Amino acid sequence: MNQFLLRHPKSIIGLLVVSFVLMIVSVSYIAPYDPNHVTMKERLLPISSEHWLGTDHLGRDIFSRILVGARTTVGTSLLILMCSLLIGIPIGLFSGYIGGRFDRVLMKIVDAFMAFPDYIFAIVLSGLLGPGMFNLIFAIVIVKWVGYTRLVRSTVITEKHKEYVLLAKINGLRSFQILKKHMIPHIMGNVLVLATLDLGKIILMIAALSYIGLGAQPPTAEWGSMLNEGKAFFYNAPLLMVIPGLAIMLFVLMSNLLGDYLRDKFDVKSKKVGI
Amino acid sequence: MSIPSETVIEAERLSKRYKCGHLALDDVSLTVKKGECLGIAGESGSGKSTLARCLLAIESQDIGKIMRNGTMQAVFQNPSASLNPKLKVIDSLMEPLDGGKIAYPSFLSHFREDRRKTAEFLLKLVDIPGSYLDAYPHQLSGGQKQRISIARAISVEPSLIILDEPTSSLDVSVQANILNLLKDLQEDFGLSYLFISHDLAAVRFMSQRIAIMQRGKIVEHFASEELFSEERHPCTQQLIAVFES
Numbered sequence: 001m002n003q004f005l006l007r008h009p010k011s012i013i014g015l016l017v018v019s020f021v022l023m024i025v026s027v028s029y030i031a032p033y034d035p036n037h038v039t040m041k042e043r044l045l046p047i048s049s050e051h052w053l054g055t056d057h058l059g060r061d062i063f064s065r066i067l068v069g070a071r072t073t074v075g076t077s078l079l080i081l082m083c084s085l086l087i088g089i090p091i092g093l094f095s096g097y098i099g100g101r102f103d104r105v106l107m108k109i110v111d112a113f114m115a116f117p118d119y120i121f122a123i124v125l126s127g128l129l130g131p132g133m134f135n136l137i138f139a140i141v142i143v144k145w146v147g148y149t150r151l152v153r154s155t156v157i158t159e160k161h162k163e164y165v166l167l168a169k170i171n172g173l174r175s176f177q178i179l180k181k182h183m184i185p186h187i188m189g190n191v192l193v194l195a196t197l198d199l200g201k202i203i204l205m206i207a208a209l210s211y212i213g214l215g216a217q218p219p220t221a222e223w224g225s226m227l228n229e230g231k232a233f234f235y236n237a238p239l240l241m242v243i244p245g246l247a248i249m250l251f252v253l254m255s256n257l258l259g260d261y262l263r264d265k266f267d268v269k270s271k272k273v274g275i
Numbered sequence: 276m277s278i279p280s281e282t283v284i285e286a287e288r289l290s291k292r293y294k295c296g297h298l299a300l301d302d303v304s305l306t307v308k309k310g311e312c313l314g315i316a317g318e319s320g321s322g323k324s325t326l327a328r329c330l331l332a333i334e335s336q337d338i339g340k341i342m343r344n345g346t347m348q349a350v351f352q353n354p355s356a357s358l359n360p361k362l363k364v365i366d367s368l369m370e371p372l373d374g375g376k377i378a379y380p381s382f383l384s385h386f387r388e389d390r391r392k393t394a395e396f397l398l399k400l401v402d403i404p405g406s407y408l409d410a411y412p413h414q415l416s417g418g419q420k421q422r423i424s425i426a427r428a429i430s431v432e433p434s435l436i437i438l439d440e441p442t443s444s445l446d447v448s449v450q451a452n453i454l455n456l457l458k459d460l461q462e463d464f465g466l467s468y469l470f471i472s473h474d475l476a477a478v479r480f481m482s483q484r485i486a487i488m489q490r491g492k493i494v495e496h497f498a499s500e501e502l503f504s505e506e507r508h509p510c511t512q513q514l515i516a517v518f519e520s
Contacts, residue, residue, distance in 0.1 A: 163351040164359045164367070166333050167427075170349060171371045185361035 018254060033061035035068040035221045044237045054239050056230065062239065065221040066247055072222040074251065076137060077202040081195055083141045088148025089191065093179050095149065096156030103153075110146045118143040122205060126214045136215040140205055144198065151194060152187045159186055189266025196259035200252035207248050223248050278342045281309045283434040283467045289329055289339035291491075299325040300336065301491035307435060312461065312468040314482030314499065316475050316514055322491040323471045327439045330469065345434030346377065348427075352440035354420035358412040365394045365408040368423055371431045380432035382464070397426040401456060418449035422456065429460060437469045442477060454480055475502075475514045487511045 210224030230240025
């Protein structure tokens with residue numbers, strides 16, 4: 001175990017932050033104060049033993065809002081990621097494996113999606129659809145699924161002509177079985193690495209859209225909208241922006257470290273197996 | 276249409292032209308009988324591999340027909356591409372039997388479908404320790420990988436194994452080992468081979484009959500003892516000259 005810690009210091013940081021965030025998500029149900037309870041007498045309080053991270057411009061406890069906001073932000077980003085994977089992976093698998101005209105038509109669609117810068121596309125989409133969490137999720141999924149389709153398709157195309165796939169066909173495996181047995185192990189490593197790295201980007205995107213008022217609506221506690229609300233008080237109470245900013249930063253850092261860790265883990269060649 | 280039971284495969288007048296216009300097979304006919312090894316030699320690009328793919332039904336010929344008696348297996352040139360690098364040896368090795376469509380052959384029946392014991396036994400047949408079952412292909416040498424491909428091919432006791440350049444990407448010393456192994460297995464299990472190689476020495480060692488291919492045609496077809504006869508086709512003599520030099 002000690003050797004493992006020494007060999008993968010980064011991964012330990014990543015895992016620690018995961019447990020930290022998991023803790024936040026579970027603790028959000030027992031936050032010390034009601035995150036939406038307005039107490040005008042207690043507005044903009046500094047850090048104290050009563051309010052660990054102070055209070056905001058409406059006297060709401062920032063610590064409670066960060067905890068509850070984690071549920072909104074992290075939960076939403078995981079939901080977006082799951083939807084992108086569920087759309088992107090099957091389309092990539094079939095497009096790459098079937099090939100031909102089917103593949104060409106699909107890739108034209110993917111290229112069309114990719115032609116737009118993803119932030120602008122998401123902003124335009126959620127702007128057109130109107131503010132709100134559901135539209136924000138929809139807009140980000142539309143932007144994100146194409147990356148997985150591309151990644152999966154290119155892996156499938158390089159692998160599908162190799163002899164082991166021919167042998168699987170000779171042995172009577174159906175296309176679906178070949179995809180499941182031979183292609184999925186090939187794509188899972190790359191997909192998971194991309195997904196964990198994407199998790200950070202998705203959080204940033206949610207926060208950015210909420211910051212400009214397109215995502216979570218007040219009084220919902222969400223890190224991006226907390227930044228947005230805090231910006232008017234930045235000179236008097238910088239904590240209002242610093243705390244949610246730090247929360248976002250830590251989460252993005254965690255997802256990047258986790259991505260590195262998974263990349264090492266899924267590289268079979270680095271695995272030691274006793275012979 | 277049926278073929279005599281002692282024939283494992285019969286191909287009649289196969290032709291195939293690729294989309295680019297290259298005529299890969301031009302009126303090729305051949306027969307392999309039970310327990311024999313038919314060698315096919317020819318320089319690269321002569322259509323040997325296309326023939327193998329058509330016989331295996333991975334590709335379809337434009338003209339001609341193929342009649343098969345029983346199951347077919349194959350061992351290909353590149354041992355690294357023949358095993359999925361992400362799968363453990365046991366999962367690649369047991370693929371033909373895992374499908375459940377093919378019954379365990381008689382020589383494996385006393386394992387009562389115990390997957391692991393069967394896999395260990397198959398590895399033993401090709402001189403690889405059973406402890407390699409949980410290894411990944413990158414931990415094995417090229418020769419070991421090729422032995423595993425061979426074990427996988429014989430696991431269903433196929434009526435024909437198509438060996439498409441099985442030794443061409445291996446070291447010379449390993450090549451001899453693999454050829455000897457193939458020959459021993461053929462004797463032990465009464466296997467039929469179609470042995471494809473550009474190496475005439477290997478083809479002669481393995482085969483009873485030899486067919487020489489050039490530009491998609493079988494230019495000549497003779498018993499392996501007659502290889503050095505005076506009447507050989509110039510193409511054959513050229514191939515002989517290559518391996519004598």
